[in-house]
Amino acid sequence: MKLIFLGPPGAGKGTQAQRIEETFSIPQLSTGDMLRAAVAAETAVGLQAKDIMARGDLVPDEVVVGIISDRIEQDDCANGFILDGFPRNVAQAEALDVMLSEKSISLDAVIELAVDPEVLIGRILKRAEESVDGPRQDDTEEALQHRLQVYEKQTAPVADFYAGKGILRTLDGMQEMDEVTAQIKAALQEI
Ligand code: ADP
Numbered sequence: 171m172k173l174i175f176l177g178p179p180g181a182g183k184g185t186q187a188q189r190i191e192e193t194f195s196i197p198q199l200s201t202g203d204m205l206r207a208a209v210a211a212e213t214a215v216g217l218q219a220k221d222i223m224a225r226g227d228l229v230p231d232e233v234v235v236g237i238i239s240d241r242i243e244q245d246d247c248a249n250g251f252i253l254d255g256f257p258r259n260v261a262q263a264e265a266l267d268v269m270l271s272e273k274s275i276s277l278d279a280v281i282e283l284a285v286d287p288e289v290l291i292g293r294i295l296k297r298a299e300e301s302v303d304g305p306r307q308d309d310t311e312e313a314l315q316h317r318l319q320v321y322e323k324q325t326a327p328v329a330d331f332y333a334g335k336g337i338l339r340t341l342d343g344m345q346e347m348d349e350v351t352a353q354i355k356a357a358l359q360e361i
C-alpha cells in the first residue's frame with residue numbers, strides 16, 4: 171500500500187503513521203525526521219537545511235525530492251510506504267507523480283487529517299514541553315506560526331491536487347487518537 175499522510179503541523183500525522191506502519195508492515199518515511207538526522211550528522215544536506223528548518227520554511231524541492239526518490243528504492247519499500255511530510259507543495263506533488271510513474275508505482279490513497287488551526291499551536295507547544303529529547307528548534311511560537319502559514323499557503327493546495335485525482339480521504343483529526351486510527355484503517359480497507 172502506497173500512502174501519503176497530509177495535515178498541518180500538530181495534526182497527529184506522525185503518531186498515526188507509526189500505527190499504520192505497524193499494522194500494514196510498511197515504513198513511515200518522514201522527510202522531517204530524515205532532514206533532522208541530516209542536520210544532526212552535519213551532512214551537506216543538513217548544513218543546507220539547518221537554518222531554513224529552524225525558521226519554519228521549506229527546504230528546496232530538489233533536496234527532498236532526491237531524498238524520497240532514493241529512499242523508496244530501498245528493499246523495505248517493496249510492499250509500500252507512508253509518506254509523512256512530503257509532498258509539501260504542488261511542485262513536489264508533481265515531481266512525485268513523475269518519479270512514481272518512472273518507477274511504475276501508483277499511489278493508493280492520500281489521508282488528510284483536518285484540525286482547527288487554533289488547536290494546533292497548543293498541541294505543539296505541549297509536545298515541545300513534554301519531549302524527552304528537548305524541544306525542536308522550530309517549536310518556538312514564532313517558527314510555529316510561520317510553519318502554519320507555510321502550510322496554509324503551500325501545503326493545503328496539495329489536498330486539492332489529490333482530490334482532483336480522486337484519491338484524497340479527509341478525516342477529522344480532532345477526535346481521540348484511537349478513533350482517528352480506526353477511521354484511517356476503515357478508509358484503507360475500502361481501497
Ligand atoms: P511539522 O509537520 O511538525 O511541521 P516536519 O517534521 O514534517 O514537521 O518538518 C519539519 C521541517 O522540515 C519543515 O518545517 C521544513 O523546514 C522541513 N521539511 C520537511 N519536509 C519537507 C518537504 N517535503 N519539503 C520541504 N521542507 C521540508
